Amino acid sequence: MCAIVGIINSEHAAKSAYYGLFAMQHRGQEASGISANFEHKISTIKAKGLVTEVFSEEKLNTLKGAMAIGHNRYSTAGKESGNDAQPVAARYALGEISIVHNGNLVNKKEVRESLVKNGAIFQSNMDTENILHLIAKSSAPKLKDRIIEALKEIKGAYCLLIMSRKKVFAVRDAYGVRPLSIGRLKDGGYIVASETCAFDLLGASFVRDVEPGEMIIFEEGKDSFESIKIFESEPRICAFEYIYFARPDSVIEGKSVYEMRKRLGSALANKSCEDTCDTCGNIKAKADLVIPVPDSGVPAALGYAQSANIPFEMAIVRNHYVGRTFIEPTQEIRNLKVKLKLNPMSSVLAGKSIVVIDDSIVRGTTSKRIVEMLRHAGAKEIHMKIAAPQIRYAEVYGIDTPNRDELISAKKTCAQICEYIGADSLEFLSIDELVKALGDERKYSLVSFDGNYFIK
Numbered sequence: 001m002c003a004i005v006g007i008i009n010s011e012h013a014a015k016s017a018y019y020g021l022f023a024m025q026h027r028g029q030e031a032s033g034i035s036a037n038f039e040h041k042i043s044t045i046k047a048k049g050l051v052t053e054v055f056s057e058e059k060l061n062t063l064k065g066a067m068a069i070g071h072n073r074y075s076t077a078g079k080e081s082g083n084d085a086q087p088v089a090a091r092y093a094l095g096e097i098s099i100v101h102n103g104n105l106v107n108k109k110e111v112r113e114s115l116v117k118n119g120a121i122f123q124s125n126m127d128t129e130n131i132l133h134l135i136a137k138s139s140a141p142k143l144k145d146r147i148i149e150a151l152k153e154i155k156g157a158y159c160l161l162i163m164s165r166k167k168v169f170a171v172r173d174a175y176g177v178r179p180l181s182i183g184r185l186k187d188g189g190y191i192v193a194s195e196t197c198a199f200d201l202l203g204a205s206f207v208r209d210v211e212p213g214e215m216i217i218f219e220e221g222k223d224s225f226e227s228i229k230i231f232e233s234e235p236r237i238c239a240f241e242y243i244y245f246a247r248p249d250s251v252i253e254g255k256s257v258y259e260m261r262k263r264l265g266s267a268l269a270n271k272s273c274e275d276t277c278d279t280c281g282n283i284k285a286k287a288d289l290v291i292p293v294p295d296s297g298v299p300a301a302l303g304y305a306q307s308a309n310i311p312f313e314m315a316i317v318r319n320h321y322v323g324r325t326f327i328e329p330t331q332e333i334r335n336l337k338v339k340l341k342l343n344p345m346s347s348v349l350a351g352k353s354i355v356v357i358d359d360s361i362v363r364g365t366t367s368k369r370i371v372e373m374l375r376h377a378g379a380k381e382i383h384m385k386i387a388a389p390q391i392r393y394a395e396v397y398g399i400d401t402p403n404r405d406e407l408i409s410a411k412k413t414c415a416q417i418c419e420y421i422g423a424d425s426l427e428f429l430s431i432d433e434l435v436k437a438l439g440d441e442r443k444y445s446l447v448s449f450d451g452n453y454f455i456k
Contacts, residue, residue, distance in 0.1 A: 001245050001398055002086075002102040003027035003072040003194045004180075006161040008168050008218040010189025013037075014063035017070040020191060020198035021051045026247055027102075027194060028074030031085035035098035037220075038065030040165040042096040046071075046085040066189070067168055067220065069161045071100040083124045087163075092136040094143055095165050101128040102194055103158035103178045104398040106455055111153060130154065135162075144217065147171070148230055151215075155455060157238075157397035157445075159210070161192060168192075168218045174231035175455060176212030177238050177397050177445050179252050182225075183207055190218055190225065195250040209253060236454065239434065239444040240399060243388045244296050244359045253442075258299050260438055264387040265303025265357060267429055267437040286353055287383060293342070293358040293370060294318040300387035301357035310355065315348040316370075338369045350378030360388045361417065361428075364408035368421040375422070384423040389431045390414070393451040 003024035007013035014036040021032055032054040033046025043063055047054045051072065071086035089098040105111070108127040111134070116122070120133045134150035135143070143164050157177035162169040170192045172180050183191040183204035191204050199206060210216055213231035237253050238245075248258040290310045292301030295318060305312035319341050356374065361367050367384065374382050390409035404410045408417055418426035429437070431449050438444065447453055 001027050001074045001178075002100075003074075004070070004100045004102045004159060004161050004192075005194070005198055006067075006069045006100075006163070006168050006170060006190075006192040006218075007185075008067050008190040008192070009221065009223075010066055010185050010187055010191075013066050013068035013189075014070075015060050016185070016191065016202055017068040018051065018055055018060055019201050020193050021070045021072050023198040023201040024072060024193065024195055024247070025051055027245065028072035030075055031073035032071065033073075033085050033087050033100075034060075034063055034068055034070040035087040035089055035100075035163060036063035036065045037067040037163055037165065038063075040095075042089055042098050042163065042165070044087055044089045044098060046087065048085065067163060067218075069098060069100050069163045069168065071102075084126045086126070086128060088124070088126065088128050088132055090132055090136070094146075097132070097135065097143070098163045099128055099132055100161045101126075101131065101158060102160075102180075102398070103156060103173065104396060105130065105154050105156035105158065106396055107155045127154075127156075131160070143167070144169070144215075144228075147215070148228075151230060157455065159194065166220045170210050170216040170218070171230075172210045172212055172214055173455075174213040174233050175236045175445065176233065176253075177236060177455075179237065179241060179246070180210040181206065181208070181251075182210060182216065188223065192216070192218075195246055195252070197247045197250045200249065206251070234443070236443045236445045238397065238399075239388075239438065239446055240395070240448065242438055243434075245399075248296075248299055255439065261296075261299035261359075261387065262303035262306075263437040264429065264434070265300030265305075266307040267303075267433050268300070268357070268385050268387055268427065269304045269307035271427065271429075271433065287355045287381075288352040289313045289315065289348070290355045290357060291315045291349075291374075293356060296359045297357045297387070300359060304355065304357055304385065304387075308355075313348050315345050315354070316374075317343045317345060319343070338366050339373075342370065342373065344373050344377035344379075346377040349374060351380050352378075353381035353383070354379050355383045355385055356423075357385050357387060359386070360391060361386055361408060361421075362391055363406055364412075364417060364420055367423075371422045381424045382422075383425045384418070384421065384427070386426070386428045388429055389434055389449040390428050391448045393448055395448045396453065397445065397447065397455065399448070 005020035212233035
């Protein structure tokens, strides 16, 4: 779930890319990097760490030029990100090139083995490097055609920004699993970013989304851009963008993430007892408070509280200097960060029956520790409500659930999960309820919930 950003035909492009990456730090915390194009030469700075740790004013001043692309890295569990930081820059037959990638290629292994057999040498574990080699080995005279050839050999979920000496190419896979939007900067240049919250920070206006299966070509000095439809599209934006990953102030595929999360909470409150599991119970009437697990659970908790007419309280305080636990690379670090990040307020919780709203349960360890902390703070009853269906399948299109054995819902029933985390009741949305709340006029990538691996 990386963040990518591109700045085209704008003064101090690298600095704008920096701010765009800063706005999207939530999408990846392991490494950051920017490539800038100055006088048709590409310079790259990248390293492990947050955006503010990797870049200083002095470093940004070395990245001159009116075109730049950047990347925040989010990797699967336990991967070393030193050699795998992006952008990936190289020199090939047509000159210099730099690439950033958000997503995951499902045929990485097969493509890489074929490339190695034909003499390719790899420097990282990233599937992004596959794309670079495919472009380099093509004999097409134009980069545009080389990119198209490469895209026809890869399968998976991807958003790409590819910068050459004079152009920036923005590409989205045929299903549009990952988001990518185009904005207009105040000085007339363009920004392309994973989320529209990057536009807000830079004062850019939204133009449109890059369509699934589309390639957009920006050229140095040109006020307009070219569009090429590479694949017939069957849009399936990842539902997890709305549930958890995107910032609530972003707009994904025309839908406000904040409003979608409120609707998910409202859907939880309006569930009928006949549709719930045997542990849920109808506790709307006797619950004293609705409590969100901050930050991503807050809008859903608001939606639930408003629909159920139960008071809303921010009774769990979050330390914002601690990052997201779900995307930390090891379980030991995730466990420690739950305590570092969240602290319940006894003065609000003591003796109360509470509804706790969270966005998802993945491994169950975080929920277990939250319930333990709430009990210690004096909560009398804890009714856990999850604004998403049960995650039963590994998500191979770019989310950190590579092994199904890590997923508690793949091994336990709702009642067993409830017992494990120590709650008095537990309730999830069904897949149908999720889709209805998000808007059933379109399809979504729901592989975490239904196991439908539609990209073969």
